[in-house]
Structures are given as C-alpha cells and as structure tokens.
Amino acid sequence: MRIVAKQLFVLIFSFALLYAVIWCFTYIVYPTTRNYLDTYQDAVYFSNDKPEYYLYGRGAGLVVRGRGLLAENVSNIVVTGASTSVEGFRPPVMQKYITNGIVHNLSIGASNMTQVGQVVDLVLEATPEDKRNNLHFIVGVSYVLLRPDSEMWPGGVTNVETEMLKYGMYKSKGESRFRSAHYKYFISFLRPILIVDELFRRVVTDHLFKTIWYINNKWLRPMQFLISDNLNRVSVSEEYKVYVDREMHRRMGSVNDEIGDEQFERLIDISKKVHQSSAKLTVVDLPLAKWHMLKSKHFASYQKNKMHFFERLKEIGTVNIIDMQYMNNDDDFYDFAHPKPQTSVQWSSYLGEILSKMKY
Amino acid sequence: MSFTSFHFGLFVIISFIANNYCRGKTTYGLVAFLINLAFFSSFFDTLLGAVPIVIFLITAYFLVVLSFYIKKPFVLFISLFAVMMIFSYLKKYTFVSWSPELPFVYTVIGMSYILFRVIHLIVDVYEGSIKDKIGFIDFINYCCFFLVLVSGPIVRYQDFSLQYLSKESSLLLSREDVVGAFSRILTGYIKIVGLSALFIFLFSTFNQEYWQLKVGTGGKVVAVWFGYASVTYFFHLYFNFTGYMDVVIGLGILFGYRLPENFNKPLLASSFLEFWTRWHITLSEWFRTYFFNPLVKWLNGVVKDSNKHVVSIGILGYFATFLVIGYWHTPSICLAILLGVGAAVNKIFQGFSKQIFGKKRMKRLNGNDFFNYICRGLTISYLAISIAFLWMDYREIYFKYSFVWIAVSFFMIWAVVGAVSAMAMVIYDKLARFANRFHLVIENQSLSCMATNAWLVSKLFIILYASLITINPTPAFIYMGF
Structure with a gap:
C-alpha cells in the first residue's frame, strides 16, 4: 500500500509542479502588453493582416475569458455587434480621438442581437459597480444582425454560451460557478490549459480553417474576389450580387423577406439593462453597399420597422443613435456589408470624433 | 456510480485502504462484500428498485447450490432455463412481452454479466470443473465484484477464486x-x-x-x-x-x-x-x-x-x-x-x-x-x-x-x-x-x-x-x- 500511496503522491506533486511551471511560462510567452481588447483576429482570413494571438482565445472566447481587463480601467468604451463592427471600428484609430477612456472592440463575427445582449451581460458582469457609469456601449446595427434565433442558433446555444460552458466556468446557461469578482482568478489558474488550446489553434485549426476557407471561396463559391492581395482594390462582381440575394434570403429564414420584431426587442432589452446599470449606449445604424440597399427586401423591411423601435430606445434614455447608413459608396465595401480597410479608418474616425464630443 | 465521477475516485481510495488493512480470509471476504455492496447500491434510487436483482441473485445462488448437490441433466436444464427466463423477464425482452410487468421501477445494472457468471457457475459446478462448494459471500463477491460488475471482463470463477481466496495478507506490489x-x-x-x-x-x-x-x-x-x-x-x-x-x-x-x-x-x-x-x-x-x-x-x-x-x-x-x-x-x-x-x-x-x-x-x-x-x-x-x-x-x-x-x-x-x-x-x-x-x-x-x-x-x-x-x-x- 505504501508504494501505491507514494506513487500517487509523486504523481500529484509532479503534476502540480509541471502545472506551476507552465503557468509561469505563459506569462513569458503571453505577457499582458495591451490595455484594450480587440476581436479583430477573426477577420484575418479576409486580409493579409498578421494575426494577433491572445491566450484567452478569440471572438466569443476572448469576450468570455479576456474581459477581466475591463475592470482595470476607469472608463471603457466597448464596441459590440457582428463582423461589420469587428472590421469597421478599429480601436487604435478611435483611441486617437478619445482621451478619457479606453476603446475596446468586443464584436463577434456571425452574431445576432441575442448574442450581442450576452456580450453586454458579460461586460457588465466584469465591470465593478462603481465603474459602470463610466462604461459606454456602442452597438453597430444593420438588418443582418437581426437574424432570428431559430435560424442563427438551431442548436439553441450561441457561441458565447458555448465559450461560457467551456472549462467548467459556468454550470449551465448563465449560471456562473464563481462570483463575478473571482472568475478572473479561475481564468488565471486556467492559463496552462489555455496555452495548449492556443497552440493547437495556432498550429492546427488556424491553418485548417484558412485552407478550407480558401478552397471554399476559390473554387466552390463565386467569391474569388475576396482573396486579394489588397482588400482596398476589390470590386464586386454581378455574379456575387446574385449570390448574396439568394444567400440572404436563405439565411434570414423569412418566407417573405420581412424582418420580425424578435431581435429588435432584444435591442430594447439591451438598452434597458444598460440603463439600469447606469452605463451608456450608442446605437450605430450601419451602412451597407448601396447596390444591396436598393435591392434587398430585408433592408426595406428593416427601414420600415426600425423607426418605431428607435423611438422606444430614445424613451428609455441614455441612448444615442448615430445614423451612418448613407455615408459610403459601393466602392467603400469589399462585399455587401463589410468595409474596406480604408473605409474602416473613415468609420472609426467618424465615431471617434462623435465620442470625443461626448467628452470622452 | 460513474467511473468518471469524483465519487468513484473517493470510493476507490477508501476501498483500497480497507482492502489493504484487512487480514484473514473471512475478514477479507466480508470487507470485499461490503465494498461490492456499496458500489452496487449506488445504482439504486430506491430499496424497492433493488429487489428484483437481489431476488435474481438469491435464486441464482440456490440453483448453483442445487447443481452442486444434484448433478442431473434435468436439474441443469431447469436451472439454466430458470435463470434465463428471470433474466429475460427483468430485462423486458420482446419475446416475454406477454407477461405482466412489475408495478415499480427497478434497475438491472450489470445483470447481463451476472447472468454470464451464473451460467458459467451452474455448468462448471454440474460438470465438476468447480469442485468446492461456493459460499454465499464468495458467490456475491464473484458475481458482483465492483470492478467487473457493469461490463466485465468475464472472469472464470476458477481464476477469480485463485486470486480472491488466496488473499490473506496485504498485497505485495512492485514499483x-x-x-x-x-x-x-x-x-x-x-x-x-x-x-x-x-x-x-x-x-x-x-x-x-x-x-x-x-x-x-x-x-x-x-x-x-x-x-x-x-x-x-x-x-x-x-x-x-x-x-x-x-x-x-x-x-x-x-x-x-x-x-x-x-x-x-x-x-x-x-x-x-x-x-x-x-x-x-x-x-x-x-x-x-x-x-x-x-x-x-x-x-x-x-x-x-x-x-x-x-x-x-x-x-x-x-x-x-x-x-x-x-x-x-x-x-x-x-x-x-x-x-x-x-x-x-x-x-x-x-x-x-x-x-x-x-x-x-x-x-x-x-x-x-x-x-x-x-x-x-x-x-x-x-x-x-x-x-x-x-x-x-x-x-x-x-x-x-x-x-x-x-x-x-x-x-x-x-x-x-x-x-x-x-x-x-x-x-x-x-x-x-x-x-x-x-x-x-x-x-x-x-x-x-x-x-x-x-x-x-x-x-x-x-x-x-x-x-x-x-x-x-x-x-x-x-x-x-x-
């Protein structure tokens, strides 16, 4: 029995030692050098930008595990939304206009308003109560963000919820195992596990997804133009326009291409939550390529319905609405919704200037 | 008790300590019996839910003893037929669906493997391959040995008893x-x-x-x-x-x-x-x-x-x-x-x-x-x-x-x-x-x-x-x- 007990002790002790060594190592490999969060790496497949690697993951993973950083700043401006907001609002550009607060971009590609609401919840959870009045959310909205839950999440679980359930952080949907003040210690404890995850992503999944993405778009779908040395030079083909119409009809899941109230109501819920927590909210009505706005029935439906909901938002209070819908030409987009890199600078500067006037 | 649960880890540690500290064949048999019983009972939500499988085990033991004393083909046939019918009934096989069901929920965990062991005992006792009479505690420890209860491997009683019955002192294991x-x-x-x-x-x-x-x-x-x-x-x-x-x-x-x-x-x-x-x-x-x-x-x-x-x-x-x-x-x-x-x-x-x-x-x-x-x-x-x-x-x-x-x-x-x-x-x-x-x-x-x-x-x-x-x-x- 002694030999078994000895072996068990040696095993546990060696494991603890190894874990501690890897834990220290993660601070050398991934030192915390930045004071802002940015989910932009998700978009690196589309461009030649060098990917940035975070230990805490990317997209939804970065939001869930990296948000501890928010508590360290006195004032935060958090951009949320889907891929258009990821690419359109660049924190380094916006930061030039802002002296009183740190700009973060926690938008997640392929989101709808339900997921944006979850990001808002997580950010609120990570922000100490006494700092919430210095918290400002920017939500980039277009009709694409209003895809119904049944179409967007057929399994009933969003990407954010999946990340929340990983590593045992949350017991079930929204039920945390830790007090909001303690979860960051747990995430810190997880660093040796996260580094394995990150290395796996870097070595295997990134290359795999990039290859699949390339094959898919190069040969299987008429989107070859996306693979360009310079996204600023991309122009959209007629074939692609037809493809987008068909694809959006399929994705939005509405027979008559109408935008329902479900996701608008989620936006109302978000503004209520933000208002109750004494934070601020700015809704940005995002532009789309004009050729698409003219043709899309979804867009027409969105235009018709939005006024009513925007009025309701204003009634809640502490909500600003910025209309950017018609500030761009077709040439400013590399597809129907995403801005070219040079357009991103324009958008970010525009928003930065507005925020600076709000005394940031 | 799932093999991947925290409870199982704890159970194994406690059982291991108990297993190592007991001395003598009788004590060892009793300790093993308690360990197996504890593991077995973890699968039952109610006492009533355990009744069918307990009756199956007692009947099976009776038939093994019967085969030991009366070595006649007819007894062998009846014994095998009886255990298989009880098993089929409790497992609700379609060919016995005509019979009325028990009016309560019960568990049949590990029952297939218990059946395999029981049939092996009845046949080998009948054929004389197992010469010694099997005591009830030994029978339960063999049929419900916690490590193999759920899904085997199916150990022959002769091999099991050589290892199990020879345990009179603590184990000697090399590094x-x-x-x-x-x-x-x-x-x-x-x-x-x-x-x-x-x-x-x-x-x-x-x-x-x-x-x-x-x-x-x-x-x-x-x-x-x-x-x-x-x-x-x-x-x-x-x-x-x-x-x-x-x-x-x-x-x-x-x-x-x-x-x-x-x-x-x-x-x-x-x-x-x-x-x-x-x-x-x-x-x-x-x-x-x-x-x-x-x-x-x-x-x-x-x-x-x-x-x-x-x-x-x-x-x-x-x-x-x-x-x-x-x-x-x-x-x-x-x-x-x-x-x-x-x-x-x-x-x-x-x-x-x-x-x-x-x-x-x-x-x-x-x-x-x-x-x-x-x-x-x-x-x-x-x-x-x-x-x-x-x-x-x-x-x-x-x-x-x-x-x-x-x-x-x-x-x-x-x-x-x-x-x-x-x-x-x-x-x-x-x-x-x-x-x-x-x-x-x-x-x-x-x-x-x-x-x-x-x-x-x-x-x-x-x-x-x-x-x-x-x-x-x-x-x-x-x-x-x-």
Missing part, C-alpha cells in the same frame, strides 16, 4: 506493477474523456445531418452522412469500451487482481471472425464455451452422417452464436442478422477461398499488405454499419426507403467506407508502430523515476485538458446498458 497500473488507468481515462468524447461529438454532428436528410435525397449524400455517422460511432464505442477496460484492469492490479485482457488490437483484424477474437475477448470465449461448442456438439449428434456436414454445421453454429450475440447487444433483429450473416459468410469465404486459391496462394495473399488493408477496411466498415442499429431504428429507414434502395445503399456504403477505412488503416498502422516504439522506450523499466513520472503527468494533463475543453458531459459507458 513496476504500480507504475504500469497508474499508466493503464490514465490511458483509460484519456480514451474515455478525450477520444470517446471527441468521436461522440463528431457522431452527433453527422447523425443530426443524416436525420435531417429528406426522402428523395441523393444516395451519395445519404451514404456520405451515414458513413461518417456509423464510423464515428464505431470509434466512439471502441474508445469508450477499451478505455473502461484499461481503467478496470489498472485498478484490478492495484487491488491485487490480474483481470483478463478483453481487447487485443481489434482494428488489426482482417476478417469478421478474427475481429471477435480480438474484441470483447472474454464475451467471445464465454459464447464459444457455453453456446457454440454445446450447440455444435448437439448438432453433430442430431444430424445424420454429421462427418459429411462438418462445414455446414460449423457455419450454422457461427450463424446462431452471432445471432444471439447480436440480439444480446440490442433487441433490434437487424444487428443480430447482420452479425450472424457476417460470421456465416466469413466462414463460407474461408473454405471457399482455400478451395479456389489453395493453401500456398492464400498464405501469400494473407501476407500481402494491400490485401490486408482492404480486408481490415471491409471488416471495420461492416461492423460499423452493423452496430449502426445500436443508435438507429431500422423502421425509420424501412419506412423512408424501399428495400432495394436499402440493399444497394448497404453495399455502396460498405464499399465506400471500406475503402476509406482501408486507407485509414495504413495511417493507423504507421501510427501504431510509432506509438508502440515510443511506449516501449517510455515504459522501459530502466527508465529513470523522473522520466516515468513525467510520462504519467503528461497523461494526467491530457485528461484535465480533455475534460475541461468539452462542454458536453463525459460520455456514458455504453456497455453498461447491455
């Missing part, structure tokens, strides 16, 4: 034994929480795609999704079961038991029959001893000029044996028929190919790598398609598609999955050879204590990583349901 056991346990958990979980995740994804296909979807599309689903389920089952066995055998060593191996690289099997000599070996051996051999013996006695029909009797014996094995796995008749046909066709092919090619050519062919990979691919894919009836209801397909469509699809899927599996086998072979060499170096006894521990720690790290990364619960142990 190599302990390191080997720890390594085995950790490998088992890697298979369960890592590989089995990965494959069940892939399976659920593919299965969902498969069932979403509508009637009229092209055969190729159906074949692709069904192929993916069936192969991933097969690998899930493989890692699930072998992982469980690794844990059981490893713990067995720490508890002082050398349990028989239940797997011998089944993915290397190049024929259906060879597969069953490598997969769930103790079950195959049990069926050979207590079903196939008596059946063939009986057929030889019944059939006139049986010498002329040796091959046919053998084929029939294999067909019937695998039919029963299949039916035991699941009441779906499709699996039973596919296993029965697989065994029979394999036997026919063996004889046929020997006649056509001759012994020399067959030997040369069997030595050919390409031929072997194809055979292995076809074997794995045939089994993967067969066991699809563990997760798929045949009526769903039957109502969806015509019989001809199903038949054509079966062969198409078999051929496609077989070809892909054959290619996978080539990769598997290379990986297995590399892993084997690596393992030999790592687990070499001359290796320093530090290196051995580093090896164990890396396994522990993989387990922690695998269990944290997944958002799905650890996969349940499949064979527990049989």
Whole structure:
C-alpha cells in the first residue's frame, strides 16, 4: 500500500509542479502588453493582416475569458455587434480621438442581437459597480444582425454560451460557478490549459480553417474576389450580387423577406439593462453597399420597422443613435456589408470624433 | 456510480485502504462484500428498485447450490432455463412481452454479466470443473465484484477464486506493477474523456445531418452522412469500451487482481471472425464455451452422417452464436442478422477461398499488405454499419426507403467506407508502430523515476485538458446498458 500511496503522491506533486511551471511560462510567452481588447483576429482570413494571438482565445472566447481587463480601467468604451463592427471600428484609430477612456472592440463575427445582449451581460458582469457609469456601449446595427434565433442558433446555444460552458466556468446557461469578482482568478489558474488550446489553434485549426476557407471561396463559391492581395482594390462582381440575394434570403429564414420584431426587442432589452446599470449606449445604424440597399427586401423591411423601435430606445434614455447608413459608396465595401480597410479608418474616425464630443 | 465521477475516485481510495488493512480470509471476504455492496447500491434510487436483482441473485445462488448437490441433466436444464427466463423477464425482452410487468421501477445494472457468471457457475459446478462448494459471500463477491460488475471482463470463477481466496495478507506490489497500473488507468481515462468524447461529438454532428436528410435525397449524400455517422460511432464505442477496460484492469492490479485482457488490437483484424477474437475477448470465449461448442456438439449428434456436414454445421453454429450475440447487444433483429450473416459468410469465404486459391496462394495473399488493408477496411466498415442499429431504428429507414434502395445503399456504403477505412488503416498502422516504439522506450523499466513520472503527468494533463475543453458531459459507458 505504501508504494501505491507514494506513487500517487509523486504523481500529484509532479503534476502540480509541471502545472506551476507552465503557468509561469505563459506569462513569458503571453505577457499582458495591451490595455484594450480587440476581436479583430477573426477577420484575418479576409486580409493579409498578421494575426494577433491572445491566450484567452478569440471572438466569443476572448469576450468570455479576456474581459477581466475591463475592470482595470476607469472608463471603457466597448464596441459590440457582428463582423461589420469587428472590421469597421478599429480601436487604435478611435483611441486617437478619445482621451478619457479606453476603446475596446468586443464584436463577434456571425452574431445576432441575442448574442450581442450576452456580450453586454458579460461586460457588465466584469465591470465593478462603481465603474459602470463610466462604461459606454456602442452597438453597430444593420438588418443582418437581426437574424432570428431559430435560424442563427438551431442548436439553441450561441457561441458565447458555448465559450461560457467551456472549462467548467459556468454550470449551465448563465449560471456562473464563481462570483463575478473571482472568475478572473479561475481564468488565471486556467492559463496552462489555455496555452495548449492556443497552440493547437495556432498550429492546427488556424491553418485548417484558412485552407478550407480558401478552397471554399476559390473554387466552390463565386467569391474569388475576396482573396486579394489588397482588400482596398476589390470590386464586386454581378455574379456575387446574385449570390448574396439568394444567400440572404436563405439565411434570414423569412418566407417573405420581412424582418420580425424578435431581435429588435432584444435591442430594447439591451438598452434597458444598460440603463439600469447606469452605463451608456450608442446605437450605430450601419451602412451597407448601396447596390444591396436598393435591392434587398430585408433592408426595406428593416427601414420600415426600425423607426418605431428607435423611438422606444430614445424613451428609455441614455441612448444615442448615430445614423451612418448613407455615408459610403459601393466602392467603400469589399462585399455587401463589410468595409474596406480604408473605409474602416473613415468609420472609426467618424465615431471617434462623435465620442470625443461626448467628452470622452 | 460513474467511473468518471469524483465519487468513484473517493470510493476507490477508501476501498483500497480497507482492502489493504484487512487480514484473514473471512475478514477479507466480508470487507470485499461490503465494498461490492456499496458500489452496487449506488445504482439504486430506491430499496424497492433493488429487489428484483437481489431476488435474481438469491435464486441464482440456490440453483448453483442445487447443481452442486444434484448433478442431473434435468436439474441443469431447469436451472439454466430458470435463470434465463428471470433474466429475460427483468430485462423486458420482446419475446416475454406477454407477461405482466412489475408495478415499480427497478434497475438491472450489470445483470447481463451476472447472468454470464451464473451460467458459467451452474455448468462448471454440474460438470465438476468447480469442485468446492461456493459460499454465499464468495458467490456475491464473484458475481458482483465492483470492478467487473457493469461490463466485465468475464472472469472464470476458477481464476477469480485463485486470486480472491488466496488473499490473506496485504498485497505485495512492485514499483513496476504500480507504475504500469497508474499508466493503464490514465490511458483509460484519456480514451474515455478525450477520444470517446471527441468521436461522440463528431457522431452527433453527422447523425443530426443524416436525420435531417429528406426522402428523395441523393444516395451519395445519404451514404456520405451515414458513413461518417456509423464510423464515428464505431470509434466512439471502441474508445469508450477499451478505455473502461484499461481503467478496470489498472485498478484490478492495484487491488491485487490480474483481470483478463478483453481487447487485443481489434482494428488489426482482417476478417469478421478474427475481429471477435480480438474484441470483447472474454464475451467471445464465454459464447464459444457455453453456446457454440454445446450447440455444435448437439448438432453433430442430431444430424445424420454429421462427418459429411462438418462445414455446414460449423457455419450454422457461427450463424446462431452471432445471432444471439447480436440480439444480446440490442433487441433490434437487424444487428443480430447482420452479425450472424457476417460470421456465416466469413466462414463460407474461408473454405471457399482455400478451395479456389489453395493453401500456398492464400498464405501469400494473407501476407500481402494491400490485401490486408482492404480486408481490415471491409471488416471495420461492416461492423460499423452493423452496430449502426445500436443508435438507429431500422423502421425509420424501412419506412423512408424501399428495400432495394436499402440493399444497394448497404453495399455502396460498405464499399465506400471500406475503402476509406482501408486507407485509414495504413495511417493507423504507421501510427501504431510509432506509438508502440515510443511506449516501449517510455515504459522501459530502466527508465529513470523522473522520466516515468513525467510520462504519467503528461497523461494526467491530457485528461484535465480533455475534460475541461468539452462542454458536453463525459460520455456514458455504453456497455453498461447491455
């Protein structure tokens, strides 16, 4: 029995030692050098930008595990939304206009308003109560963000919820195992596990997804133009326009291409939550390529319905609405919704200037 | 109590301490009885739910004792018939569905394996292979030994008693034994929480795609999704079961038991029959001893000029044996028929190919790598398609598609999955050879204590990583349901 007990002790002790060594190592490999969060790496497949690697993951993973950083700043401006907001609002550009607060971009590609609401919840959870009045959310909205839950999440679980359930952080949907003040210690404890995850992503999944993405778009779908040395030079083909119409009809899941109230109501819920927590909210009505706005029935439906909901938002209070819908030409987009890199600078500067006037 | 639960870990530690501190045969028997009882009772929500299986055990013990005192064929027949009928009734087999059901919920955990052990005891006691009278405590400790209760391996009483009854002092284990056991346990958990979980995740994804296909979807599309689903389920089952066995055998060593191996690289099997000599070996051996051999013996006695029909009797014996094995796995008749046909066709092919090619050519062919990979691919894919009836209801397909469509699809899927599996086998072979060499170096006894521990720690790290990364619960142990 002694030999078994000895072996068990040696095993546990060696494991603890190894874990501690890897834990220290993660601070050398991934030192915390930045004071802002940015989910932009998700978009690196589309461009030649060098990917940035975070230990805490990317997209939804970065939001869930990296948000501890928010508590360290006195004032935060958090951009949320889907891929258009990821690419359109660049924190380094916006930061030039802002002296009183740190700009973060926690938008997640392929989101709808339900997921944006979850990001808002997580950010609120990570922000100490006494700092919430210095918290400002920017939500980039277009009709694409209003895809119904049944179409967007057929399994009933969003990407954010999946990340929340990983590593045992949350017991079930929204039920945390830790007090909001303690979860960051747990995430810190997880660093040796996260580094394995990150290395796996870097070595295997990134290359795999990039290859699949390339094959898919190069040969299987008429989107070859996306693979360009310079996204600023991309122009959209007629074939692609037809493809987008068909694809959006399929994705939005509405027979008559109408935008329902479900996701608008989620936006109302978000503004209520933000208002109750004494934070601020700015809704940005995002532009789309004009050729698409003219043709899309979804867009027409969105235009018709939005006024009513925007009025309701204003009634809640502490909500600003910025209309950017018609500030761009077709040439400013590399597809129907995403801005070219040079357009991103324009958008970010525009928003930065507005925020600076709000005394940031 | 799940083998992957925290409670099980605690239970093992307490049992291990109790197991080591007891002295003397009687004390040891009683302590083992309490350990087994504690483990067994963890599966019951209510006392009433345990009553049927307890009655089954008491009846079985009575019949074993009866066989010991009255060694008559009639008593043997009655005893076997009685235990099988009680078993079938409690397990709610369809052929006894006419009988009224018990008016309360009860658990039949490990009952199949208890039945195997009881039949073995009755037959061997009757035949005189077990000479000593078996006490009730020893009987319970044998039938309900916590490590093998749920799913085997099926240990012969003679082997079990040699180890169990000889325990009069604390165990003497060498460092190599302990390191080997720890390594085995950790490998088992890697298979369960890592590989089995990965494959069940892939399976659920593919299965969902498969069932979403509508009637009229092209055969190729159906074949692709069904192929993916069936192969991933097969690998899930493989890692699930072998992982469980690794844990059981490893713990067995720490508890002082050398349990028989239940797997011998089944993915290397190049024929259906060879597969069953490598997969769930103790079950195959049990069926050979207590079903196939008596059946063939009986057929030889019944059939006139049986010498002329040796091959046919053998084929029939294999067909019937695998039919029963299949039916035991699941009441779906499709699996039973596919296993029965697989065994029979394999036997026919063996004889046929020997006649056509001759012994020399067959030997040369069997030595050919390409031929072997194809055979292995076809074997794995045939089994993967067969066991699809563990997760798929045949009526769903039957109502969806015509019989001809199903038949054509079966062969198409078999051929496609077989070809892909054959290619996978080539990769598997290379990986297995590399892993084997690596393992030999790592687990070499001359290796320093530090290196051995580093090896164990890396396994522990993989387990922690695998269990944290997944958002799905650890996969349940499949064979527990049989």
